Amino acid sequence: MADIIQLLPDHVANQIAAGEVVQRPASVVKELLENAIDAKADTITLVVKDAGKTLVQVIDNGIGMSNTDARLSFERHATSKIRVAEDLFHLNTKGFRGEALASIAAIAHVELITRREMDELGTQIKIEGSKVISQEVITAPFGTSIAVKNLFYNIPARRNFLKSDAVELRHVIDEFHRVALAHPDIAFTLYHNNGELFNLPASNLRQRVVNVFGGKTNEKLVPVNEETEIAGITGFVGKPSFARKSRGEQFFFVNDRFVKSSYLHHAITAAFEGLLPQKCHPTYFLYFNIDPEKIDINIHPTKTEIKFEDEHSLYAILRSAVKHSLGQFNVAPVLDFQHDSNMDTPYSYKNREAAVPKIQVDPTFNPFKEDGPVKKTFSGAGYKKESGSWENLYVGLESKVGKQELGVSTISFESEEVTGHLFTDKEKEEQQAITTYQLHSKYIVSTIKSGMVVIDQYRAHQRVLYEQLLANMTIKDTVSQQLLFPLQLNYTSAEVSLLKPLKDDLERAGFVFTAVEENNVEITGIPINVTESEVTAILDELLSDLQQEVPDTGFSQIDMLAKSMAKSIAVKGGMQLETMAQERLVNDLFACKEPSVSPFNKPTFITISVAELDKKFS
Numbered sequence: 001m002a003d004i005i006q007l008l009p010d011h012v013a014n015q016i017a018a019g020e021v022v023q024r025p026a027s028v029v030k031e032l033l034e035n036a037i038d039a040k041a042d043t044i045t046l047v048v049k050d051a052g053k054t055l056v057q058v059i060d061n062g063i064g065m066s067n068t069d070a071r072l073s074f075e076r077h078a079t080s081k082i083r084v085a086e087d088l089f090h091l092n093t094k095g096f097r098g099e100a101l102a103s104i105a106a107i108a109h110v111e112l113i114t115r116r117e118m119d120e121l122g123t124q125i126k127i128e129g130s131k132v133i134s135q136e137v138i139t140a141p142f143g144t145s146i147a148v149k150n151l152f153y154n155i156p157a158r159r160n161f162l163k164s165d166a167v168e169l170r171h172v173i174d175e176f177h178r179v180a181l182a183h184p185d186i187a188f189t190l191y192h193n194n195g196e197l198f199n200l201p202a203s204n205l206r207q208r209v210v211n212v213f214g215g216k217t218n219e220k221l222v223p224v225n226e227e228t229e230i231a232g233i234t235g236f237v238g239k240p241s242f243a244r245k246s247r248g249e250q251f252f253f254v255n256d257r258f259v260k261s262s263y264l265h266h267a268i269t270a271a272f273e274g275l276l277p278q279k280c281h282p283t284y285f286l287y288f289n290i291d292p293e294k295i296d297i298n299i300h301p302t303k304t305e306i307k308f309e310d311e312h313s314l315y316a317i318l319r320s321a322v323k324h325s326l327g328q329f330n331v332a333p334v335l336d337f338q339h340d341s342n343m344d345t346p347y348s349y350k351n352r353e354a355a356v357p358k359i360q361v362d363p364t365f366n367p368f369k370e371d372g373p374v375k376k377t378f379s380g381a382g383y384k385k386e387s388g389s390w391e392n393l394y395v396g397l398e399s400k401v402g403k404q405e406l407g408v409s410t411i412s413f414e415s416e417e418v419t420g421h422l423f424t425d426k427e428k429e430e431q432q433a434i435t436t437y438q439l440h441s442k443y444i445v446s447t448i449k450s451g452m453v454v455i456d457q458y459r460a461h462q463r464v465l466y467e468q469l470l471a472n473m474t475i476k477d478t479v480s481q482q483l484l485f486p487l488q489l490n491y492t493s494a495e496v497s498l499l500k501p502l503k504d505d506l507e508r509a510g511f512v513f514t515a516v517e518e519n520n521v522e523i524t525g526i527p528i529n530v531t532e533s534e535v536t537a538i539l540d541e542l543l544s545d546l547q548q549e550v551p552d553t554g555f556s557q558i559d560m561l562a563k564s565m566a567k568s569i570a571v572k573g574g575m576q577l578e579t580m581a582q583e584r585l586v587n588d589l590f591a592c593k594e595p596s597v598s599p600f601n602k603p604t605f606i607t608i609s610v611a612e613l614d615k616k617f618s
């Protein structure tokens with residue numbers, strides 16, 4: 001048989017690569033703006049038509065390109081920014097892959113005009129779908145202009161996938177904000193459909209923030225400044241009194257590059273602990289200066305995620321820097337840098353009474369059975385509200401441990417009797433074709449006999465995990481996954497004193513500790529439903545929960561631990577779930593003892609009957 005492997009033609013390879021680099025007009029905006037900055041421009045103009053679907057153009061007064069370089073810039077892996085692999089470790093440019101222009105040229109009509117200051121004449125190149133249409137010598141101002149027209153003109157599927165102009169423009173503006181906030185010393189202008197949206201003169205950081213977000217922003221900003229060996233931190237956080245319900249102005253920059261980090265975000269949340277009204281989010285614009293050798297920005301193709309060599313120290317530095325600033329500017333009661341936050345009563349907790357945990361459920365309630373009450377009753381003792389507390393929940397099961405091998409299957413069997421299957425076997429067969437559907441990466445919708453059910457995925461998963469964890473901690477021999485390398489975490493003596501009493505319970509949940517001491521918490525095993533990267537977030541959240549309500553010993557401690565962990569591990573809204581995962585979650589939820597509420601007593605699902613739907617359509 002003849003050989004069958006062939007090299008992909010360049011324009012095909014470029015189109016494939018383009019999928020990674022360019023998802024939407026905003027991706028083009030990002031790449032072009034970054035190139036202009038790398039070219040040392042101090043004045044950059046962005047022109048956008050129809051939210052970028054028709055035109056994205058960036059004009060700069062940077063170093064420009066020679067005739068040959070102009071042509072080469074559209075080749076894949078053509079870059080002036082690295083020469084040897086070594087260079088990757090001390091990058092100080094935005095780009096380095098040499099992919100952007102090649103990718104963009106594969107899926108749009110591109111027109112480049114460029115001239116170096118030293119040259120008399122410039123170059124104009126037109127490219128369509130990777131094909132050079134023309135290359136001419138022309139007169140031009142120095143600098144570079146790249147116009148990208150009709151994005152995805154040759155990939156209709158991608159073009160159709162674009163969202164409304166309003167949504168795409170939002171993405172474009174977000175990208176523009178990120179770049180403009182990272183470079184206050186560069187002047188930026190943004191035009192959309194011939195109207196000027198932003199005109200930002202070169203300025204200092206504070207003015208830039210104010211110019212971007214409006215004059216009222218100024219009074220809301222509290223400066224943050226911290227110089228340490230690991231990193232320098234400058235920027236601003238918003239005063240808590242101005243915090244808003246919508247998550248919005250939250251920006252981290254590392255070496256002038258916008259990055260996302262849920263870990264560092266958590267550090268800020270921790271610093272604001274107790275200062276924000278319920279459900280409000282802190283505002284921040286924070287800039288880290290870190291030795292490029294100590295970070296790896298290369299782990300994500302669109303480069304907003306970042307890896308730090310010394311993440312834990314950075315977390316601690318950031319948290320205390322922000323706390324310190326809030327304190328200094330008299331917006332927090334915490335003035336002392338070394339202050340032990342465990343001694344504070346968080347505001348959100350001050351007016352609350354310590355509530356005795358209550359369950360208000362009808363164990364025989366089953367939303368999916370219409371024919372009369374469920375005949376079988378729960379065999380475990382004390383599932384009813386009157387009979388008291390959570391301790392009783394597992395008592396009945398516990399007493400059986402000796403008699404039979406009590407595994408997960410037995411537990412879910414017990415609960416099935418209470419709640420019933422979501423689908424009967426016959427229905428299950430009918431369901432095969434219908435299955436589940438995820439709505440806005442947040443809700444799972446499915447059909448049931450009487451109509452439809454809408455499940456909140458985050459709350460549902462919390463419920464599932466909570467019951468699993470509770471079961472592990474109270475009755476089962478836990479399995480944990482052995483870590484290849486022990487995790488070493490640093491916690492203060494105050495935090496360690498909170499963690500220590502929980503050690504046994506945490507171990508029953510699946511953690512294996514080899515040390516729990518000040519600045520040395522060592523973990524060699526973690527629960528099976530947890531990944532290594534989640535461990536710090538889980539423990540941090542646990543600590544912050546503990547600081548809010550220190551549980552008495554016994555069951556309430558286990559209960560709060562299970563709740564806290566369930567909260568950290570559960571899939572959040574915004575996470576896309578594959579069909580299999582959706583189905584598993586639905587089934588797991590309805591195998592729970594109390595499927596209808598989250599561990600925090602919030603509804604996990606609603607049902608809408610056909611009758612209700614009929615009524616709406618009448």
Ligand code: ADP
Nearest residue numbers: 035039073079080095096097098099100101144
């Ligand atoms: P990268 O930025 O990763 O090097 P790009 O495909 O974005 O790759 O750009 C390729 C090369 O084209 C750059 O390395 C640079 O030399 C040149 N270039 C791109 N845009 C500009 C610009 N606005 N001004 C000057 N040179 C540019």
Ligand code: MG
Nearest residue numbers: 031035095100
């Ligand atoms: Mg680039």
